[in-house]
Amino acid sequence: MTNQVQVSNEVLTLEMCRERLLQGWELHVVCAEDPVPAQNTVRGSWYLVAVQPETGRFGVVVTQRDLYRERRRAEQSGTPLDPSDYAYKEIKTTTGLFNAQADLGITATVIPGSKGVTMVAQLPPKDE
Template identity: 85%
Template sequence: MTNQVQVSNEVLTLDMCREKLRDGWELHVVCAEDPVPAQNTVRGSWYLVAYEPDSGRWGVVVTQRDLYRERRRAQESGEKLDPSDYAYREIKTTTGLFNAQTELGITATVSPGAKGVVMVARL
């Protein structure tokens, strides 16, 4: 599945992203769709990008399932993994956004409030 957003250098699961953050990378939280209140939560669309300021390397967070599926596909076909084959892990609620950041070890979570806004979270 090709994502129309810019292609990354790497793809990362939450576990892989956590390691990158421990190594000094930043977590960029990108708002892809304007958030709107929905009962007891806020719905929108966010995705997570790990960024290394010194080198400019970056990687998008994907689901574990996507990473394993694409690795298996590449291995079976003899092709190299291409980050453009991955869909970013889309987070649909502020609760999910909070939980993902907390799982990464972020204690001061961020929540961009408009499409196109990017906020940086650090350990």
């Protein structure tokens, strides 16, 4: 996936993203704003994109609240859901970024260090 913002094939909550990762998708962590030290953390802007490596299909992670709001709007207006209507879930601190990846089951978290950089995180291999 390139560093350009693209319209997603689908939108995902963190739970939906976890399901995709278990199916072999990758987690792309995209830095949208240069990180800067702030007290006991580092502040910046990151967002998460789940990518199916073989097909290039991808979904952006949105907040649960945003997903439900857009579903309700679509139902009320009778129009289909459009992934371009969603705002990406923005993570503002390295602590939040670490916690989001840990919630997804990622044990070796990644934190891109400058705007435009994308790093790939994956679930640890399953024990056979």
